[in-house]
Amino acid sequence: MQVRVEKDTMGPIEVPADKYWGAQTQRSKENFTIGGQQMPKEVIEAFAILKKSAAQANAQLGVLAQDKADIISQVCDEILEGKLADEFPLVVWQTGSGTQSNMNVNEVVANRAHVLLGGNLLDEKKKIHPNDDVNKSQSSNDTFPTAMHIAAYKKVVEHTLPLVQKLRDTLNSKAEQFMDVVKIGRTHLMDATPLTLGQELSGYVAQLDYGMKALRNTLPHLSTLALGGSAVGTGLNTPAGYDVLVAEKISKYAGHEFITAPNKFEALAAHDAIVETSGALKQLAVALMKIANDIRLLASGPRSGIAEILIPENEPGSSIMPGKVNPTQAEAMTMVCAQVIGNDVAISVGGMNGHFELNVFKPVMIYNLLMSAQLIGDACDSFDKHCAVGIEPNTERIKHNLENSLMLVTALNPHIGYDNAAKIAKKAHKEGTTLRQAAIDLGLLTNEQFDEWVRPEDMIGSLKK
Numbered sequence: 001m002q003v004r005v006e007k008d009t010m011g012p013i014e015v016p017a018d019k020y021w022g023a024q025t026q027r028s029k030e031n032f033t034i035g036g037q038q039m040p041k042e043v044i045e046a047f048a049i050l051k052k053s054a055a056q057a058n059a060q061l062g063v064l065a066q067d068k069a070d071i072i073s074q075v076c077d078e079i080l081e082g083k084l085a086d087e088f089p090l091v092v093w094q095t096g097s098g099t100q101s102n103m104n105v106n107e108v109v110a111n112r113a114h115v116l117l118g119g120n121l122l123d124e125k126k127k128i129h130p131n132d133d134v135n136k137s138q139s140s141n142d143t144f145p146t147a148m149h150i151a152a153y154k155k156v157v158e159h160t161l162p163l164v165q166k167l168r169d170t171l172n173s174k175a176e177q178f179m180d181v182v183k184i185g186r187t188h189l190m191d192a193t194p195l196t197l198g199q200e201l202s203g204y205v206a207q208l209d210y211g212m213k214a215l216r217n218t219l220p221h222l223s224t225l226a227l228g229g230s231a232v233g234t235g236l237n238t239p240a241g242y243d244v245l246v247a248e249k250i251s252k253y254a255g256h257e258f259i260t261a262p263n264k265f266e267a268l269a270a271h272d273a274i275v276e277t278s279g280a281l282k283q284l285a286v287a288l289m290k291i292a293n294d295i296r297l298l299a300s301g302p303r304s305g306i307a308e309i310l311i312p313e314n315e316p317g318s319s320i321m322p323g324k325v326n327p328t329q330a331e332a333m334t335m336v337c338a339q340v341i342g343n344d345v346a347i348s349v350g351g352m353n354g355h356f357e358l359n360v361f362k363p364v365m366i367y368n369l370l371m372s373a374q375l376i377g378d379a380c381d382s383f384d385k386h387c388a389v390g391i392e393p394n395t396e397r398i399k400h401n402l403e404n405s406l407m408l409v410t411a412l413n414p415h416i417g418y419d420n421a422a423k424i425a426k427k428a429h430k431e432g433t434t435l436r437q438a439a440i441d442l443g444l445l446t447n448e449q450f451d452e453w454v455r456p457e458d459m460i461g462s463l464k465k
């Protein structure tokens with residue numbers, strides 16, 4: 001491998017000749033060979049947005065030359081266009097402030113800008129300095145949390161919410177379509193009184209509505225930015241008005257409304273906004289786990305299970321059992337939910353561990369949050385396309401289970417009382433007969449009364465939702 005020598009305050013170090021990164025990136029690469037999970041590209045893109053914004057704000061406030069701000073902005077645009085994708089090799093498991101990823105961006109922007117300005121990577125002195133120019137008016141302690149918020153906000157708004165909404169809309173149209181399909185209800189996994197398939201599905205729709213509401217409620221906190229707090233939240237080495245101005249620029253370049261954090265000490269030392277967003281994603285995971293489990297249980301069979309709904313048969317399920325088809329989308333969805341709930345634990349541990357002026361669990365928190373937001377969106381999309389859109393009632397089976405159910409006896413409570421109704425249910429169950437037969441044998445009702453009072457379609461209440 002061809003190398004060149006780069007220097008930082010610790011001295012010289014060899015870096016790959018064809019890369020723009022500098023000494024601090026190289027040191028991190030060598031000192032943290034842990035896990036292999038790279039800093040998410042969403043964080044790097046958020047850094048590009050904030051470095052461009054900071055450069056332009058600095059120029060406007062007279063602390064950075066406009067031509068320097070413009071060349072920094074040009075490189076940031078290249079990062080956003082994906083042209084420098086292999087320049088960010090650092091892993092998540094590094095310094096807890098994310099300093100090395102901040103410096104990775106600073107070094108790449110400075111060196112690339114130097115080359116764009118006609119310089120050579122071998123030059124001793126570069127035209128743009130990673131700390132003095134690219135990192136001007138900044139610290140890792142305010143840039144990294146700013147990048148966390150930009151990346152998380154964009155992921156939730158642009159990816160997670162639209163895809164959860166899509167699944168919610170499909171389930172809602174199925175709920176409306178099947179609002180009159182009367183089926184047996186189950187409580188404690190045991191037969192209960194009837195409801196319609198539409199009523200049952202409408203509960204899932206409401207769960208997703210509440211989950212999305214919880215997620216949307218986290219956006220105002222995520223939209224507050226630490227930038228301008230610099231090292232400990234006091235704003236040392238930043239020009240007056242910079243924090244407000246830089247948030248305006250970030251809003252413009254990110255395409256979403258961001259504001260400067262009203263309290264920079266909170267914004268550096270704690271990441272409750274990330275904890276909050278993860279909490280809402282966990283709520284969605286909990287809801288989706290229940291929904292996917294219900295759907296796979298209702299579809300179980302085809303001969304020996306509940307089999308009241310039919311779901312798409314997408315692929316052979318078994319390598320040994322010919323013709324077997326499995327509820328694979330529900331399995332993927334529930335695994336995703338397990339991962340998201342686990343991620344929430346890691347995020348909670350990170351969030352509770354800020355010490356004094358700085359939380360130093362930043363990379364692990366944003367890594368897990370972005371994974372959760374990505375997975376929930378992807379899993380909803382997959383479950384929607386490959387399962388929910390194809391849900392159909394198995395009317396034969398639904399009718400059979402409904403007519404066989406002993407809990408239709410509940411309709412008799414107002415007419416013959418709970419104790420007599422229980423006698424009918426127990427006799428029918430013990431003797432393997434129908435409720436009608438048991439009721440007549442006990443002399444508690446006539447055939448006609450049974451027809452008049454035990455009507456599943458009259459037992460579904462008036463609640464459509």
Ligand SMILES: O=C(O)C[C@H](O)C(=O)O
Pocket residue numbers: 097099138139140141231358
């Ligand atoms: O990297 C910085 O800007 C600050 C660093 O995280 C520190 O507080 O030591």
